[in-house]
Structures are given as structure tokens and as C-alpha cells.
Amino acid sequence: MRKPDGKIVLLGDMNVGKTSLLQRYMERRFPDTVSTVGGAFYLKQWRSYNISIWDTAGREQFHGLGSMYCRGAAAVILTYDVNHAQSLLELEDRFLGLTDTASADCLFAIVGNKVDLSEEGPGDGGQDGGHGPGPAGVGAAPRLPKQVQPEDAVALYKKILKYKMLDEKDVPAAEQMCFETSAKTGHNVDLLFETLFDMVVPVILRQRAQGPPQTVDIAPCGPPARTRSGCCA
Numbered sequence: 001m002r003k004p005d006g007k008i009v010l011l012g013d014m015n016v017g018k019t020s021l022l023q024r025y026m027e028r029r030f031p032d033t034v035s036t037v038g039g040a041f042y043l044k045q046w047r048s049y050n051i052s053i054w055d056t057a058g059r060e061q062f063h064g065l066g067s068m069y070c071r072g073a074a075a076v077i078l079t080y081d082v083n084h085a086q087s088l089l090e091l092e093d094r095f096l097g098l099t100d101t102a103s104a105d106c107l108f109a110i111v112g113n114k115v116d117l118s119e120e121g122p123g124d125g126g127q128d129g130g131h132g133p134g135p136a137g138v139g140a141a142p143r144l145p146k147q148v149q150p151e152d153a154v155a156l157y158k159k160i161l162k163y164k165m166l167d168e169k170d171v172p173a174a175e176q177m178c179f180e181t182s183a184k185t186g187h188n189v190d191l192l193f194e195t196l197f198d199m200v201v202p203v204i205l206r207q208r209a210q211g212p213p214q215t216v217d218i219a220p221c222g223p224p225a226r227t228r229s230g231c232c233a
Ligand SMILES: Nc1nc2c(ncn2[C@@H]2O[C@H](COP(=O)(O)OP(=O)(O)OP(=O)(O)O)[C@@H](O)[C@H]2O)c(=O)[nH]1
Pocket: 012, 013, 014, 015, 016, 017, 018, 019, 020, 021, 031, 032, 033, 034, 035, 036, 037, 056, 057, 058, 059, 113, 114, 115, 116, 117, 181, 182, 183, 184, 185
């Protein structure tokens, strides 16, 4: 297997829909999920580049792993649930610090998922020819008042720039990097991932020019001292 050229990591609280977004994009479906344990990745070929996309666990007990997954990341997708205000606050309080290990020019996308559930959001089978199970209202879950507005995500994006000491003029505009999605209907899911793929290509090229990649090499490095397996113990 060819080594990935770049890495994108999904972070966010449990239940916001990280696994569902990734499965919607990679497998074109919305299957039942179980809460993620540890992390897992998909490989996506984009043009001539191999990009790994890492799904992480939102559960508190796996929190310590987050910064390891972010090491050398070219982009991080900070995911929240538009119907659950706390999930946006958690991004700043609990997840942003995990990105300290990411690439110096790491891109940040902020993604409000589950818009299909909110009163103002697109329904099943929404605007983009989504892949939902049927028309809105037929067997659909009751709509909820939306708790997080796009401006709140833009405000978080600006806080991230401050935290990273980045100048707004050197990075993509907030409006370009904040998305509202539905893993259920497919709303904006392709747009999210493909916008990011296009943006990480220059990051990958810069990383290459700067020398050896900082990504974690999971192959055993050096002779194991008295251990019999390739495990990282
Ligand atoms: N209606 C609706 N439900 C969604 C959407 N995305 C995910 N869900 C549901 O939300 C629940 C959690 O989704 P997951 O994708 O497992 O969430 P997660 O962020 O990966 O959670 P952890 O792995 O625990 O961190 C599941 O029941 C999904 O079916 C969405 O866009 N709309």
C-alpha cells in the first residue's frame, strides 16, 4: 500500500455524526453506526495524491488519542451537531488543543451536521439530490429548533485563527470553511470533502518541499527489543 501523501482528521464530540459523514462520502450510504472506539481511516485518491481521512472517537475516554491522530494533519474537520449547542462549545474547550500536533499550515473546516433534523434545514432528499430514505415528513424524525447558527461557526473559526496566531488574510475565508451538512441526506457532504481535498494539495506540496513528512509511521521502526510482535507496547 502506498503511503498517504496527506492526512485529514475528523474531530468532535460523540454522536455528532463524524463516522456517518465519512461513510456517506466514501460509501455513498447512511448505515447504522456504533460509537467509534479509538480511530479508523479511509484512503482516498484525489488526483495523483493519496489522502488518508481519519475518523476519531468523540467519547471522553478516548480523548488522549486525539493529538496522536492529528500529528502532521494537513486539515482538521471540527464537527458539531447544529441541534446541540454544547457540541460547538466542546470544539473550543476540548478538541482545539488536540490540533497542536497538526501541520503548521493545517487547514480548519467547521462542520455543523444533522441539518436535516432542524426546522430551518433541508429535508430528506434535499436540495442536492441527497440519498435519504424518502420525502421530508414521511416517517421522518420531528424537526428541532436549530441551536447553532452559521455565524456561531464563523465566530469559532475566527477564534481558531487567534489561537493559532494566524492572520485572516493568509488563510481561506471563514465563509469558505464553515459548512452545514447532513450525513443522512448527503447535503453538502461531497462539497465539504472535495473542497478540502483541493485545498490540502498545496499543503501536501509544501510539506514535501519542507522535508520528511511528520505523519506517524505505523510500521515498526528498528529492531524490536525482546518483543515478539509489532505491537506498539
Ligand atoms: N438525522 C441525522 N442523523 C445523523 C446524521 N449524522 C449522524 N446521525 C446519527 O447520529 C448518530 C451518531 O452518528 P455517528 O456518525 O456514529 O457519530 P460520531 O460522531 O461518529 O460518534 P462517536 O463515534 O461516538 O464519536 C447515529 O445514530 C447516526 O445515524 C445526520 O446528518 N442526520
